[in-house]
Amino acid sequence: MKFFPMARRTEEFDVPHDLQLIMDDIMETGQLQSQLCLDVDGDGSVDGGDNASVCSNGTFMSHLSAIRPFPKIRQRIGLVVSLLLLVGAAAGATLIGVGTSSAQKEQQKEFERLAVDAANQVDVALKDYLQTALWVHQACLQRDTMNHVDFRHVYQYVASTGLSFQSIGLARKVVSETERASLENQTRAFLAEQYPVTPYKGFVGNQFDPASGVRSIGVRRWQTFYYPAHFLEPLEDPLNRAGLDFDLYTSNKQQYALEKAISTWEPAMSARIQFGSEGKSSHYTVTLLHPGIPLSSSSDYNNNDTSVPMDLSLITLKVHHLLSDIHVGSDKETSAYLFDSTDLLSDDEQPPFLGGAKHCPHQPLVVHDHADENALLPETDIDNLRQQYKQNIYETRLSFASREWTFVFVADDGEFHDSTVGFIYVGGIMVFVACACLALWLYTNHKKVSKITQVRSNAETDKARLKIDNARKAAKSEREFTDFLAHEVRNPLAACISACSFVSATVNEAEPLVTEESRQSAREDVAIIDTSLQFINDLLRNMLDMHRASRNQLSIDMAPVDILRDVLEPVANMVYHRGDDVNVEIHCPEDLLVMTDRLRLKQAVLNLSRNSSKFVEHGFIRLRATVNEDDLVFLYIEDSGPGIPREKQRTLFAKFQESLDSLAQGTGLGLNLVKKIVELMGGNIWLDEDYDSGVEGCPGARFVLSLNVRPLSEAVLTKQDSKLQQMDYTAETDPTREDSMSHDISADELPSPLPDSLKVLFVDDDVMLRKLFSRSLKRAMPNWPIREAANGETALKLVETEDFDLIFIDQYMSSAEKQLLGTETVRALRSKGVTSILCGLSANDMESAFLNAGANAFLIKPFPCKTEELKEALRRVLQSQARSQNSMRSLASWMDEVPGGSMGSAGTR
Numbered sequence: 001m002k003f004f005p006m007a008r009r010t011e012e013f014d015v016p017h018d019l020q021l022i023m024d025d026i027m028e029t030g031q032l033q034s035q036l037c038l039d040v041d042g043d044g045s046v047d048g049g050d051n052a053s054v055c056s057n058g059t060f061m062s063h064l065s066a067i068r069p070f071p072k073i074r075q076r077i078g079l080v081v082s083l084l085l086l087v088g089a090a091a092g093a094t095l096i097g098v099g100t101s102s103a104q105k106e107q108q109k110e111f112e113r114l115a116v117d118a119a120n121q122v123d124v125a126l127k128d129y130l131q132t133a134l135w136v137h138q139a140c141l142q143r144d145t146m147n148h149v150d151f152r153h154v155y156q157y158v159a160s161t162g163l164s165f166q167s168i169g170l171a172r173k174v175v176s177e178t179e180r181a182s183l184e185n186q187t188r189a190f191l192a193e194q195y196p197v198t199p200y201k202g203f204v205g206n207q208f209d210p211a212s213g214v215r216s217i218g219v220r221r222w223q224t225f226y227y228p229a230h231f232l233e234p235l236e237d238p239l240n241r242a243g244l245d246f247d248l249y250t251s252n253k254q255q256y257a258l259e260k261a262i263s264t265w266e267p268a269m270s271a272r273i274q275f276g277s278e279g280k281s282s283h284y285t286v287t288l289l290h291p292g293i294p295l296s297s298s299s300d301y302n303n304n305d306t307s308v309p310m311d312l313s314l315i316t317l318k319v320h321h322l323l324s325d326i327h328v329g330s331d332k333e334t335s336a337y338l339f340d341s342t343d344l345l346s347d348d349e350q351p352p353f354l355g356g357a358k359h360c361p362h363q364p365l366v367v368h369d370h371a372d373e374n375a376l377l378p379e380t381d382i383d384n385l386r387q388q389y390k391q392n393i394y395e396t397r398l399s400f401a402s403r404e405w406t407f408v409f410v411a412d413d414g415e416f417h418d419s420t421v422g423f424i425y426v427g428g429i430m431v432f433v434a435c436a437c438l439a440l441w442l443y444t445n446h447k448k449v450s451k452i453t454q455v456r457s458n459a460e461t462d463k464a465r466l467k468i469d470n471a472r473k474a475a476k477s478e479r480e481f482t483d484f485l486a487h488e489v490r491n492p493l494a495a496c497i498s499a500c501s502f503v504s505a506t507v508n509e510a511e512p513l514v515t516e517e518s519r520q521s522a523r524e525d526v527a528i529i530d531t532s533l534q535f536i537n538d539l540l541r542n543m544l545d546m547h548r549a550s551r552n553q554l555s556i557d558m559a560p561v562d563i564l565r566d567v568l569e570p571v572a573n574m575v576y577h578r579g580d581d582v583n584v585e586i587h588c589p590e591d592l593l594v595m596t597d598r599l600r601l602k603q604a605v606l607n608l609s610r611n612s613s614k615f616v617e618h619g620f621i622r623l624r625a626t627v628n629e630d631d632l633v634f635l636y637i638e639d640s641g642p643g644i645p646r647e648k649q650r651t652l653f654a655k656f657q658e659s660l661d662s663l664a665q666g667t668g669l670g671l672n673l674v675k676k677i678v679e680l681m682g683g684n685i686w687l688d689e690d691y692d693s694g695v696e697g698c699p700g701a702r703f704v705l706s707l708n709v710r711p712l713s714e715a716v717l718t719k720q721d722s723k724l725q726q727m728d729y730t731a732e733t734d735p736t737r738e739d740s741m742s743h744d745i746s747a748d749e750l751p752s753p754l755p756d757s758l759k760v761l762f763v764d765d766d767v768m769l770r771k772l773f774s775r776s777l778k779r780a781m782p783n784w785p786i787r788e789a790a791n792g793e794t795a796l797k798l799v800e801t802e803d804f805d806l807i808f809i810d811q812y813m814s815s816a817e818k819q820l821l822g823t824e825t826v827r828a829l830r831s832k833g834v835t836s837i838l839c840g841l842s843a844n845d846m847e848s849a850f851l852n853a854g855a856n857a858f859l860i861k862p863f864p865c866k867t868e869e870l871k872e873a874l875r876r877v878l879q880s881q882a883r884s885q886n887s888m889r890s891l892a893s894w895m896d897e898v899p900g901g902s903m904g905s906a907g908t909r
Helices: 017-026 073-139 148-160 177-194 238-242 252-264 319-324 382-388 420-507 516-550 563-574 598-615 670-680 714-726 739-744 767-780 792-801 822-831 847-853 867-884 888-897
Strands: 167-172 204-209 214-219 229-233 284-290 311-318 334-340 353-359 393-400 403-411 559-562 582-587 593-596 619-627 633-639 684-687 701-706 760-763 786-789 806-810 837-842 857-860
Touching: 073 148, 073 167, 073 284, 073 311, 073 319, 073 334, 073 393, 073 403, 073 420, 148 167, 148 177, 148 229, 229 238, 252 284, 252 311, 284 319, 284 353, 311 319, 319 334, 319 353, 334 382, 382 393, 382 403, 420 516, 559 563, 559 598, 563 582, 563 598, 563 619, 593 598, 598 619, 598 633, 598 670, 598 701, 670 684, 760 767, 760 792, 767 786, 767 867, 786 792, 792 806, 792 822, 806 822, 806 867, 822 837, 822 847, 837 847, 837 867, 847 857, 857 867
Parallel strands: 582 619, 760 786, 760 806, 806 837, 837 857
Antiparallel strands: 167 229, 167 311, 204 214, 284 311, 334 353, 334 403, 393 403, 559 593, 619 633, 633 701, 684 701
16 A cells, blocks of 8 residues: 655635626626635635635635626616516427427327227237137047037137137037937037036027017927037036027028138138127127138048038137237226127218227226126217217227227327326426516616625635635645554654664675574564564554444454453453563453454454553553443453543544654554444443552553443353354354454464365465465465466466365456456356355455455455464465355364365365
């Protein structure tokens, strides 16, 4: 990370351009009476450097005095007002006229689109019926062996398609009494078995009674041929059972369609047939008759074309079923009608009404079979519709099976009235009103120009001052941050550079490190280098944690924690001891368990304890935990140091507060980070101002952490244990949440040993970092082979020929080709099917980017070089793989069974 000195500059704020134009119109240009340079420091002087104000004509730093109005403005105001009124009226009228016409055209297009779509749906439905009738005919080709049970199977197939119909059937041509008797016996036996209470008379049809002079349904007398509806389904409907073996040739309306189909070998549709009882005039059905096709192998066909179809499939459909299947995708209320225009003799003749239904918004055209529910539209003629609906009416002809139907689609005139027309009128009126108001404003305010100008000038001046204040605060914040970094990094960096020069001089001697004194000096110099760099590393990690905390991105994992064994004792072991004059004391009840985040709490206590260790020369550092009378847990970090001055206690937890020691050493981030961590865990932290250590001359300091939690009871612990036993893995879910604590884990907390052999690939464009990582890894795990790659492209080539168990990938890498980033390399590896453990590396907070790209873990640079710290980082990376596969239990079992085994299988692609 590089820090550059903040560029200090002087900014000049100009009056906004549009305000300047208005002032030029209504004032005498350049009539500024006085100019006043702003005092940006508030001390009565005009400063130079980064706090200077530039004074110039037309800029914000002038007080605008009263300005004499433009002499000719009064002569022009009347003309301007008249012109504005005229323009407003013309613009409003134009907007209303054009907008209304456009809206009406759009609504008419919308209506026509809906109507055409509805007509197309009806046409498609009719074609579906035609295809179904042909299929039924084909399914019944074996007429000699076909029976009612077989035809019921055909019906079940047709019904499964969802097609709506009153009935489907097959009309057979019967030319002999023997065949008639056989078919009647077949039907009688079937009904006796399936519907025993249903009366059956044999072949029936419309018979003319000479005595009464009327036609009625009765048993058919002997004829030379019949076309009975021998097969009919569904027979659960009593009307269909009554039509079984009804001779279609005796029906006037069906006879015409029957003869048409027989003579042309083409499907034919009957005229409308009233369905149900009398009084339901709006409820009609039609029958589709299909003769099939002439087949060369059929006895029904020969080369002289004199044969006629022996069988015809039939489908009886209710007209409103056609309409009920229409879906109109609109929130308008519409209606659809069908008329039979087949037999019209002239254009003035009215076509018979077939059916009609109304469409409710967002619903299909729903109708019912019962007229008393008023779901069907009443019977009407087409002329009435044309007179009733003058605008929104659409007519088209549908040709189908020898019939011509007229489809009419209508909507009330108000349904397709665009609601935006009202807004168009309002908009036109508003244009005119706006022009009128503007004219009125010009007329009534030209006398107040001077006063308004003065008010605007003052407002601009205040605005400019506010901008300068904000800019100064931002500059001060940047300067404080730069000074803070320069201050915190300067001393350890200077010590590191000096120690490096001493070590370099020592090792370059003729006989280096031959005396104990030179060796001891080198050890001290190396210790200085290690301490200084560790300090800078901790500073950067704290800054990263503080940045995450400010965005609420720190991971908090609440779990049962033993305050004594999990927090206080490890922290006490890690606190730096200044000889025998400083004692680290622990006061905590046994088995004090609370629900909190172990690592974050230990991080907070460790920061406070190490802060104390910097200042305590003799006495104690005390870590104490108690439970108060409200059964709440409190932690205390107490010391016998020099104390904290009163003037610094108010800004103690600020982000960049001054250092507490007299030498201005130590970071100003620690306490601010501790405060954010504690608050994220739901607790509070403060300094006890009344504390006294009891050591003479050393008042000390006490920080109080209130966790705002109660100790866990046995019942809660038992329940928590049962939950943990059901989980495959209960470790931390954030692969990097322990990065800031990586140097704080003692040896007795280390998990199981690492595998003896893993093949590692390290991808980084910095050759020095690659060499250092290889040396560190060889020292920690000498049996782990390692390969290096300078960029993502090289890594992609290596994985094609070699298998790796663990791959570390830096984020920013240079390359002569594509310059793949680390996250792009991860995606490319996963797309190739590489299942190795992938760990991202970066000095920036790139954790989410790597994990989203497909990585298993992420480490913040610099990676640890000490053996134990490096091993701990490797364990966390390997554990992240187990978490991602939800198989930590199997991994632990594998480690127990094969202590020296290899995880080579993890790299299998």
